[in-house]
Amino acid sequence: MADTNIPTIQERTDQLEGIGCKRKRVEDVRFTQGRGNYVDDVKLPGMLFGDFVRSPFAHARIKNINKDSALAVPGVVAVITAEDLIPLNLHYMPTLAGDVQAVLAHEKVLFQNQEVAFIVAKDRYAAADGVEALTIEYEELEPLMDPYKAMDENAPVLREDLEGKTEGAHGPRTHHNHIFTWTAGDEAATQQAFDKADVVVKEYLAHPRVHPCPLETCGSVADMNPITGQLTLWGTFQAPHVVRTVASLISNIPEHKIRVIAPDIGGGFGNKVGVYPGYVMSIVGSIVLKKPVKWIEDRMENLSTTAFARDYHIEAELAATKDGKILGMRSHVLADHGAFDACADPSKYPAGMYHICSGSYDIGAAFCSVTGVYTNKAPGGVSYRCSFRVTEAVYTIERIIEVLAIKLGMDAAELRQKNFVQPEQFPYTSAFGWEYDSGDYPTAMKKAMDAIDYDDLREEQSKMVDDFKAGKSREIMGIGVSFFTEIVGAGPSKNCDILGIGMFDSCEIRVHPTGAAIARLGAKSQGQGHETTFAQILASETGIAADMITIEEGDTDTAPYGLGTYGSRSTPVAGAAAARAGRKIKYKAQLIASHLLEVHHDDLEWDVDGFAIKGAPQKRKSMKEIAWAAYNNVPDGMEMGLEAVDYYDPPNFTYPYGAYFCVLKIDVDTGVYKIERFYALDDCGTRINPMIIEGQVHGGLTEAFAVAMGQLIDFDETGNVIGASLMDFFLPTAVETPHWETDHTEVPSPHHPIGAKGVGESPHVGGVPAFSNAVNDAFRPFGGIQTHMPHTAANIWAYAKSLGLTDQ
Amino acid sequence: MIPGDFDYLRPKTKSEALVMLRDGGDEARPIAGGHSLIPMMKLRMAAPEKVVDLGGLADLKHISIEKDITIGAATTQHQLIESGALFDACPILRETALLIADPQIRYCGTLGGNVANGDPGNDMPALMQCLDASYIIESASGKREIKARDFYHAAYFTALETGELITAIRFKTPEAGHGYSYQKLKRKVGDYATAAAAVTLSMSEDNVTGASVALTNLADTPLYVAEAADILTSSPLSADTIKEAVKAAEAMMAPAADGRGSSEYRTRMGGVMVQRAIEAAVERADKTPKKGGLFGWLRG
Structure with missing residues (x-):
């Protein structure tokens, strides 16, 4: 009963909307109509509301907390302090970095806005009234705000709870404010490279403290059922399964009695990887009060307490021959981790993948060290739209290579081209030991330079320099080059784990009798479009149209265990699991088809959405027919049903790369800049949905623009956080955001099942140095070497003034 | 909140x-x-x-x-x-x-x-x-x-x-034909001014016959720069008189350092805004010769 009127291969391929299709985002149907379901949309009968009383001081001793005034507020049902948590051993919680963090401050506060007491009330307004009413007496202590002073002999002791602890999670602690010192690479070989070099450059590069600032802030709703002992926890979790395990470990509730649900998430960018006191307190509140408790932070709480990023103070060095061959690379970083080490990195790597900092270049010897210290600032250290510390790493190499170009008197693009890892060198093992999977850097660079007319731009720049020097113009021009290589898709369990759990990911598929399907994954979309793209991978692998596949994530009772979404790991890891689970479905489908067509399965071939007998394409069984048969007519000895599950532990990371160019003009009298062009060429391997890739690149570039040109979480000398509201913290609107030109090359990953590498973070990682380099490049003809982010108009003006270009 | x-x-x-x-x-x-x-x-x-x-x-x-x-x-x-x-x-x-x-x-x-x-x-x-x-x-x-x-x-x-x-x-x-400009430097849409200046003026050929300059966000109150009018109307308009008016405005400014920049930067930008506002207002003003004293717009 072969089909008599089979659509053509092309028609059937189009109908699948599989890999390579610009499929519209299916999730946008609900998001654009206000029908998303976020954590603050969770409303349960009898639900109570929690709010924090926070410290006004960066460093102070808590002398006294008087609960009476807050308890007297109508509607307030509980006031919880650290004293109440001590008997439960919950006043501290473990962090992902092997430290502990105070859930509620005990005896001392260590940063401004630290959580001191949790007020629970019958409505949100009463909770806020309770917060205002609570009286706490503090004795101010000397704050430590400058990381460079953290390890001074007489620096104040911040962490009294660690007294006498000379061994941290990452080796010995040499000072009471020291967290770890971590190194990678070969120090002696690098020293030798520097000794024999003709030219050495060294520069301080600041990567200031910023914040991911997702549109939706963090929050949770905990519902402990006192009858069943079941805890249900809704929350803003990029990694819901990890939250379940951590919640079980710290609460001693058996893991099967905890259900974690991450509903729709309004952006994460690393902000929603960690575990925060608010989550813990909503659980504690629900256990104690036997009612659901909701906690949602406001914007200022989000910016000032949950998950800063960066705060790396980098010394970078390059050694080279006089004709520009780089011989060695060295970098020392002082990392300001705030009051608790709550960085979100794979457990073995306290500085994440910072040792990707040799970049896209064939450098013989390299060494880096990172020293983490405590200060009186909020904890965090998350990867803001990047794999672990990769933005910092790429900034290091992409800035210092510009400084080397200045020293050598060479063009910055030419110096890069001269040092590229060449296509024939892949798989390439870097001096830090990473095995870059694939790439063709020279082709990507050439395509990009041709696209923007690089030589013409340099000519225009030089003419503008002449005009400026001749007094004809007050504008200067910068061309920022960035050629980045990322390391994403954490990751192989031999390298990566979180609290001992390997960083695999998973996919489980059930094909229904009618040929529709549901697939669940261990990843968790926060806007990346998983419901669209994972269905496309499965469509190509199984021949079931993407529109017939539901993708579900975020509910730990239904989704297979996975490590979540961050570090561009969804496509490299969960996407691979999806492809492999799809192949398992296809394999069983082939056996069923062979049974139905009464031929050996080796005599069948896949033809887009079914199997046909080799040489007789009209004799075929579509997936739809096979799915039906899976529930009523399978070969002897085969189980009924059509389901598969795959847990994928990747053999390697993936290494997306790209060539970015930023062209800007600066009015030196105000420091105001205008981005004239921004061109981004990305190679993320196989492209699953070009439209979603373009959207990802636009978003990542916009966040790169924000970081490079304006974002800063700053503090005054007494530890007051400055800039923790959207009045000051720079979120570009459509008006400020430049126009983006996107482009691509496509060199697949050799080890990934479909060759995809991940793209969500590339534009951020590559974009930050492109902007910064453009600003710095504008000043190169006037003797400029290094000016720091954020490149606000005020900072650009001050730098122009320091070079004598304005206000003389 | x-x-x-x-x-x-x-x-x-x-x-x-x-x-x-x-x-x-x-x-x-x-x-x-x-x-x-x-x-x-x-x-x-x-x-x-x-x-x-x-x-x-x-x-x-x-x-x-x-x-x-x-x-x-x-x-x-x-x-x-x-x-x-x-x-x-x-x-x-x-x-x-x-x-x-x-x-x-x-x-x-x-x-x-x-x-x-x-x-x-x-x-x-x-x-x-x-x-x-x-x-x-x-x-x-x-x-x-x-x-x-x-x-x-x-x-x-x-x-x-x-x-x-x-x-x-x-x-x-x-007066019809007056020149005007409000120049505002800000970090992004929706922001308060790093520095801003409002200027209106009237002209007769090269002479400024009347002028008014005021400043936003450069002190703890708005600032009216009374001196600027005298300076601008004192002699035919030139780069020097504009510079002098800018100086008079800057002398009144006392902006706090904030996320928009240092006090020095904001003061200097206040000066740049005044200069650009005057230049823009001059550009827009009707410069047809006017008889002295008419409409009371001449100085004195």
Whole structure:
């Protein structure tokens, strides 16, 4: 009963909307109509509301907390302090970095806005009234705000709870404010490279403290059922399964009695990887009060307490021959981790993948060290739209290579081209030991330079320099080059784990009798479009149209265990699991088809959405027919049903790369800049949905623009956080955001099942140095070497003034 | 970001509103667009017991253009921008209003609220000083007028007494052919000024026959640069006189260092804004020769 009127291969391929299709985002149907379901949309009968009383001081001793005034507020049902948590051993919680963090401050506060007491009330307004009413007496202590002073002999002791602890999670602690010192690479070989070099450059590069600032802030709703002992926890979790395990470990509730649900998430960018006191307190509140408790932070709480990023103070060095061959690379970083080490990195790597900092270049010897210290600032250290510390790493190499170009008197693009890892060198093992999977850097660079007319731009720049020097113009021009290589898709369990759990990911598929399907994954979309793209991978692998596949994530009772979404790991890891689970479905489908067509399965071939007998394409069984048969007519000895599950532990990371160019003009009298062009060429391997890739690149570039040109979480000398509201913290609107030109090359990953590498973070990682380099490049003809982010108009003006270009 | 308890009152007439404000005393605050008061209440930096909403008072929304221009205090920024007649008579109002916040906020934000609050970041106070406007102030017991140039004492401290309400703003219709410019440097859409300057002037050939300069967000009140008029009208316009006017303006500035920049930067930018505003105003001014003394626009 072969089909008599089979659509053509092309028609059937189009109908699948599989890999390579610009499929519209299916999730946008609900998001654009206000029908998303976020954590603050969770409303349960009898639900109570929690709010924090926070410290006004960066460093102070808590002398006294008087609960009476807050308890007297109508509607307030509980006031919880650290004293109440001590008997439960919950006043501290473990962090992902092997430290502990105070859930509620005990005896001392260590940063401004630290959580001191949790007020629970019958409505949100009463909770806020309770917060205002609570009286706490503090004795101010000397704050430590400058990381460079953290390890001074007489620096104040911040962490009294660690007294006498000379061994941290990452080796010995040499000072009471020291967290770890971590190194990678070969120090002696690098020293030798520097000794024999003709030219050495060294520069301080600041990567200031910023914040991911997702549109939706963090929050949770905990519902402990006192009858069943079941805890249900809704929350803003990029990694819901990890939250379940951590919640079980710290609460001693058996893991099967905890259900974690991450509903729709309004952006994460690393902000929603960690575990925060608010989550813990909503659980504690629900256990104690036997009612659901909701906690949602406001914007200022989000910016000032949950998950800063960066705060790396980098010394970078390059050694080279006089004709520009780089011989060695060295970098020392002082990392300001705030009051608790709550960085979100794979457990073995306290500085994440910072040792990707040799970049896209064939450098013989390299060494880096990172020293983490405590200060009186909020904890965090998350990867803001990047794999672990990769933005910092790429900034290091992409800035210092510009400084080397200045020293050598060479063009910055030419110096890069001269040092590229060449296509024939892949798989390439870097001096830090990473095995870059694939790439063709020279082709990507050439395509990009041709696209923007690089030589013409340099000519225009030089003419503008002449005009400026001749007094004809007050504008200067910068061309920022960035050629980045990322390391994403954490990751192989031999390298990566979180609290001992390997960083695999998973996919489980059930094909229904009618040929529709549901697939669940261990990843968790926060806007990346998983419901669209994972269905496309499965469509190509199984021949079931993407529109017939539901993708579900975020509910730990239904989704297979996975490590979540961050570090561009969804496509490299969960996407691979999806492809492999799809192949398992296809394999069983082939056996069923062979049974139905009464031929050996080796005599069948896949033809887009079914199997046909080799040489007789009209004799075929579509997936739809096979799915039906899976529930009523399978070969002897085969189980009924059509389901598969795959847990994928990747053999390697993936290494997306790209060539970015930023062209800007600066009015030196105000420091105001205008981005004239921004061109981004990305190679993320196989492209699953070009439209979603373009959207990802636009978003990542916009966040790169924000970081490079304006974002800063700053503090005054007494530890007051400055800039923790959207009045000051720079979120570009459509008006400020430049126009983006996107482009691509496509060199697949050799080890990934479909060759995809991940793209969500590339534009951020590559974009930050492109902007910064453009600003710095504008000043190169006037003797400029290094000016720091954020490149606000005020900072650009001050730098122009320091070079004598304005206000003389 | 959750306000405390308050009573919400919505009067139907101006006199009803004035009685509510009188009865409420220090614990009552009028609210129009709410873009200053509501954030302050959410931060619990303001905790009025009674909020008197002026949104229902049609008699506070009007624009009349005669020898004087009179604008009702509850007229929104959007209505200022939309009025073609107002643009023809006094185009700097639209130019300034378009630099306030964003369209959504301008649909709600009012001229009266902008000038009454005493926030040095607001743009309209400096413009009103530039135009030498008067605020018409009413209370349950009477009515008075005060010059914008005399109204501001310190940040959030103004000449407005408890129970009083600014009901209208009035200023002389500027001479036809005058030059004008409001120059505002800001970090992004919606931001307060890093520095801003309002300039109006009239010209006859190369001579500035009258000028007015005022500054936004460069001290804890708006600043009227009285000296600038004398400098600009003292001799034929030149780069030097402009520079001297800029210096006079800079001498008055005392901006705080903040996220927008250091005090030095903001002061210097104040100077750049004054310079660019004068240059733009000169560019726009009708320079046809005018007879001395006519319309009283000549100096002296």
